[in-house]
Amino acid sequence: MKNVIITGSSGLIGSACVEKFLHEGWHVTGVDNFTREKLFGKEADTHSNLDPLKKERNFTNIESDIRNNEVVTPLIKDADAIVHLAAQPSHPRSLEIPMEDFQINAFGTLNLLELTRKYNPDIPFAYMSSNKVYGDYPNYYNYTTIENGVYKRYENTALESFDEYLPIDGCGHTPFGVSKAAADMYCQEYAINYGMTTATFRGGCLIGSHQKAVEMHGFLGFFTKQILQQNKLFVYGGGYRVRDNIHSSDVADVLYRWITKPVPSQTGKFGKPYNLGGMRANSVSIYETIAAIEAKTGLKANFEEAPERESDHLWWISNMSRFKNDYPDWKGPKKDLDYIFNELLHNWIDIFHLDLDLKEPHYFRELRT
Template sequence: MKKLLVTGSGGLIGSEVVGYFATNGWEVVGIDSNMRADFFGASGDTTWNVSRLKHTYSNYSHFSLDIRDRNKMISAVRDIKPDAIVHTAAQPSHDLAASRPFDDFDVNAVGTLNMLEATRQFSTEIPFVHLSTNKVYGDAPNYLNLVEKDSRWDYAEDKYYNGIKESFSIDQSKHSIFGASKVAADVMVQEYGRYFNMPTCCLRGGCLTGPNHSGVELHGFLSYLIKCNLENKRYTIFGYKGKQVRDNIHSHDVVNFIHEFIAKPRIGEVYNLGGGRDNSISILEAFDLISSISGNEMIYTYDEQNRSGDHICYISDLSKMKAHYPKWSITKGLKTTFEEIFEAWERRLDTKT
């Protein structure tokens, strides 16, 4: 039985990775210290998700370890002896990073270095998958020629119709403190791949979402938006007239790609991982879609001040992913994704009451 080590196993992508590989016969070991509860309070607590994983999968074991603890990470990887590592643990919020920059950098940059070095000391041959972010491009996409349409912003030039490629510059732009710490991690993952000839990859995620997401206002836009609609709570739009665009990818399709990479790993690779144009949506369009599903109108407030470093329009170009891994494709569209998140929030909130 192959063994997989997953950091951040209580989070959205981490838990999806656990479920997928456990179902496919792997022994899965999760590491998660539930720092989301520290970062976001009770609404970010992932204890329920860890409990769900333990109850559901007999081949899953969990350790409450902090990736910032270098010696414990080295010991953990040495003792677990994994056949592959998926590193999803992170501080994910722009806003929180600005108020807690040391915590942000220690988790995102130093924690990733700790995992890379622990892996290298154990083996330079096992695949290492890192969940990076499209925020490594900073606000440079905002300076492309954009056109304002009725419900969204869009790229004015045909060459960007399918989105941003991996060759897009990450330099000379405002990233947010969060984006900068993720750049440090991203580049280090690439460097360990190229310098030590290790099979590593950075997945520069767009909006990664799904039914197991504990969305909060500071992170997890789609999950939080749908929760607000279900509970008739006020949602705040920050700038850009609510026409800012994101491409959303279901966690199931994220994990499918991770499986493809682990099966046929490459050295020091980078992929823009998102839903592509077909799964892109603006906030205003998201309001309409969830209202059509739930029957509830969105209650919202508009704040003219956009979040610093936020993207006006971001769509991932998936051509490199599909070229390297032709068996992979997007399988879950926007409507299905919205419905699954809405139904998951209904179940979770009913349980609490």
């Protein structure tokens, strides 16, 4: 039986990857220090994400920091693959803790790469990067405002989506974007210079019911929670901003496909970066998000416009052509916007014990037909 190490195993993507690899017959060793609660408060605690998995006999979770070599080294020696997801995930929070952000994201990743190079250099190493490696370069494009009924968003006047050739320098990143870019580049360099099998996945809005959403990280989960509780929302920099959302199970599927069949570049070396997101089909603006939650719940959102946050993208839609070309049997995300919204709403309705039925379960599906 093959063994995969999943760092950040209790997180949104971590717990989805644990489920995916277990389902495919792997033994999973999770490594997590549960630091999200420390970074964002008690509501962000991720321990509960692993509760349903504790009974799985092929799953072992170790509470440890990825920088603890005494713990991590023997795990790497026995691993058949590594999925590295552990991170400080918030770019607003990184402005408050730049040193800790660097230590977790940049140094933590380099530490794992170096241990893998020394002790088990032939195994595949997948790294969850971020579209924030591109900084605010996406904002340098021209956008037009679309207001057509419920559609209320920005549209890029030049591009349908962003691919991996978007520049990453000469723009504002926040410390988070810099630390993730550094880790991303180290993964590429360890493939190019040391012959390791790595890939980086530049995710955007990753979503699912296991997301412990807070205002600084996880807008879609946070919006559903706040509206259901009838709490005030702050819309930073205007609600025309667009994000493409991808469900955690679809992310886990992408990562599993690469781990089990890594594809090198044309030079024969690994280290490819892949953009990862819901693409145009799963794109939605902040204003459209609010309208959808109102339509599905019958509740009225209480929101207020607030100043723009540092280096926040105006518009992001991922181009996943590179991954599609390498994995032609992959047909795109299986979970559409209605599934994503409905799952989030049902999750919070259950948690808050609300007597509420969803009124528009197929809101987006009907809207687009």
